Amino acid sequence: MTDTAWIDLALVSARPQAMGALLRYFRNLDLAEEAFQEACIRALKTWPTNGPPRDPAAWLIFVGRNSGIDRVRRQSRETALPPEELLSDIEDRESELADRLDGAHYRDDILRLLFVCSNPVLPATQQIALALRIVSGLSVKQIARAFLVGEAAMEQRITRAKARVTAAGIPFETPDASERAERLAAVAMMIYLVFNEGYSAMNGPEGVSADLCDEAIRLARLLLRLFPAEPEIMGLTALLLLQHSRARARFDAHGAIVLLEDQDRQLWSLPMITEALAMIDKAMRHRRPGPYQVQAAIAALHARAERSEQTDWEEIELLYRALERLQPSPVVTLNRAVAVSKRDGPEAALALVEPLADRLSGYFYFHGLRGGLLKQMGRAREARVAFDRAIALATNAAEAAYIRKQLDHLAGEAGASHLHEDQQ
Amino acid sequence: MLYAVLCYNTEDVTSAWTKEQDDKVMRDLTAVQRKYVEAGKLGPVARLLPTTAATTLRHRPGETVVIDGPFAETKEQLLGFYLIDCASLDEALEFARELSAANPAAGSYEIRPLSLYKPGELAP
Numbered sequence: 001m002t003d004t005a006w007i008d009l010a011l012v013s014a015r016p017q018a019m020g021a022l023l024r025y026f027r028n029l030d031l032a033e034e035a036f037q038e039a040c041i042r043a044l045k046t047w048p049t050n051g052p053p054r055d056p057a058a059w060l061i062f063v064g065r066n067s068g069i070d071r072v073r074r075q076s077r078e079t080a081l082p083p084e085e086l087l088s089d090i091e092d093r094e095s096e097l098a099d100r101l102d103g104a105h106y107r108d109d110i111l112r113l114l115f116v117c118s119n120p121v122l123p124a125t126q127q128i129a130l131a132l133r134i135v136s137g138l139s140v141k142q143i144a145r146a147f148l149v150g151e152a153a154m155e156q157r158i159t160r161a162k163a164r165v166t167a168a169g170i171p172f173e174t175p176d177a178s179e180r181a182e183r184l185a186a187v188a189m190m191i192y193l194v195f196n197e198g199y200s201a202m203n204g205p206e207g208v209s210a211d212l213c214d215e216a217i218r219l220a221r222l223l224l225r226l227f228p229a230e231p232e233i234m235g236l237t238a239l240l241l242l243q244h245s246r247a248r249a250r251f252d253a254h255g256a257i258v259l260l261e262d263q264d265r266q267l268w269s270l271p272m273i274t275e276a277l278a279m280i281d282k283a284m285r286h287r288r289p290g291p292y293q294v295q296a297a298i299a300a301l302h303a304r305a306e307r308s309e310q311t312d313w314e315e316i317e318l319l320y321r322a323l324e325r326l327q328p329s330p331v332v333t334l335n336r337a338v339a340v341s342k343r344d345g346p347e348a349a350l351a352l353v354e355p356l357a358d359r360l361s362g363y364f365y366f367h368g369l370r371g372g373l374l375k376q377m378g379r380a381r382e383a384r385v386a387f388d389r390a391i392a393l394a395t396n397a398a399e400a401a402y403i404r405k406q407l408d409h410l411a412g413e414a415g416a417s418h419l420h421e422d423q424q
Numbered sequence: 425m426l427y428a429v430l431c432y433n434t435e436d437v438t439s440a441w442t443k444e445q446d447d448k449v450m451r452d453l454t455a456v457q458r459k460y461v462e463a464g465k466l467g468p469v470a471r472l473l474p475t476t477a478a479t480t481l482r483h484r485p486g487e488t489v490v491i492d493g494p495f496a497e498t499k500e501q502l503l504g505f506y507l508i509d510c511a512s513l514d515e516a517l518e519f520a521r522e523l524s525a526a527n528p529a530a531g532s533y534e535i536r537p538l539s540l541y542k543p544g545e546l547a548p
Contacts, residue, residue: 006437013436214442221439224476228493237476271539278477278537281513282492285479 007047010056011040015137016222017057020109022064023116029134029162035068036060042067057106107226108174114223115175115183118190121168126161128193133158136215146197146212184227188236188292191219195240200395213244234283235293238276242299245272257402261308273303291327294319313342330359334366346376364393368403380410426467430502435475450546458544468507469543472536479535481517483524490517495534507538 018039022032039060053059117131129147132138138146144154175183198212220237227233249263258264280300283293298319305311320336334356341349350373353366360366371386387407394400441449450471460466475494482489506523510516513535520533 009437009440013434013440211442218439221474221476225493228476229491234476274537274539275473275477278473278513282477282479285490285513 004044004048006052007044010047010052011043011060012137014057014060016110016113016135017106018060018064019134019137020106020111020113021057021061022068023113024109025065026068029116029165031068031071032064033134034071035064038067038071039064110222110226111175111180111183111187114187114190114219116165118183118186119165119168120186121164122161124193126157126164127190128197129154129158130161130165131190131194131219132212132215135219138215142211184223184230184233187223188220188233191216191223192236192240192292194219195243199243213240213247216240217244229286231283231286231288232290232292234279235290235296238279238283238296239292239299241272241276241279242296242303245269245276245303251398255398255401256405257398260302261311263308265306265308268303276300277303289322289326291323294323294326298323311342313339317343330356331363331365334360334363334369338369341373341376346373349373350377362393364390364395364399367393368399371403371406375406375410380413384410428505439474454541454544454546461544466543469541470507470538471541472538475536477537479513479517481520481524481533481535483527483532484530485528488521488524494536495532497532500531507540 015036019032019036022035023029026032026035042063043056043060047053113135114131117134118127122130125147129143132143132146133140140155140158141151143158144151147154149157195213195216198214198216217237217240220233220240224230224233224237245268246260246263248269249265249267250258252258276296277300280293280296283296298316301312301316301319317336317339320332320339323332324336333352337349337352340352350370353370353373356366367386367390371383371390374380374383374386384407387403387410391400391403391407394403438446457466457469478492478494480491480493480495482491506519508516508519510519516535520535523533524531
């Protein structure tokens, strides 16, 4: 680690608190962001000589607020910022601010900040982009890379998102209990979307997608520190940790998808799994199950199996039934069909999958799973049709390559199965 | 004389480490530990999971309250610690309850899951 790396870390970790407070103060995303940038520049100048302040977030809020006010007043040249050597001497005033900013303040500021980004007037992709820019402080270039779009296009998307949020009018007062619960759900969803963006963009530039997953986990942990007794936030954190624990095993050396059952479980991250299991344990004590907790419980059953043959499909099928009740969707039913196929064989699973055709006809995994089941049943010609549909719907190269492998496999068996089908 | 060395740091900062930064810190710490393992001086080494994974049992004579999150009562000091292998959080809480029942003073028991490291070796 370089000499100033600790400053970078302190700035990253103080960012949500400081941005939250500056946004409350200025009620303007751009102004709050500029004020925070200015405070960071000053921190980089003064902290190496003066050492870190007692409360970095309070220091950044104090300096950012002054610099923002200064910016607003600059034309009239009323007040200038204190000179550099005075800034190092603001300990007293900064301490006072740190004392006034108790945990509750920080909590509401951060929640407000996250809520602004997950404003329902924005489409999901804009929510994620805005959160990554404002809360996480990723550069437009980094975000553009993660979304696989050009920098100019992303800049435009973020500018548009900010404008829409401003136009929609943001509630800045401290949220009451029912509002807070509502916001918490919206924020949890936004964090989940950030994670999924990273998880599904695995064919993107190396590392970027993993960064988004890490960032989502960091935000989930932050939210849990603010609301330590919310079982669904525990479930969300556990779910993200379990999904991410398999990151190193999901692709082989050539970038091809490795299915869960074929993954080298030695590559799964044990510390992440341990933390997630502890979190599920905590959540269960509340006896208030929700969709994130159930999904985490399903992922935990995979994590607990040392070999894929030891997977408790019976229990997984029951959990998917619970999820269907809590959050009915054809995708959940499709996932339950996978558990059914493992437990009762492909015929039973296909019976569950076929009625979903209308609603999932544009969904890659529907055709992929259907093809796989048909293939298992020896119905090669129909399997080929299903795989062809899937390949047309693949969203990245790894998905397409996986289906192509299935098709090659079918072609390899072609002689035998053609004979078989001809005889029928 | 045996000594316990308790590690304190700002969790906001340590949880902002990337996996690479975290791995490097753990590797460097392991290298230090190994020297003392080879000298036969170092006992168990544990890394606690984040405070978000913590549960606290607060206890006054006659009543116990279980709360989520870490112990944060600054008037009290850390006086000791146990390492216990439990199948579930409930079992760990039961152990803490028995301790609190045996303990005449009011106080808290924080239950923090941990990933155990054999000193001088990294966890898989």
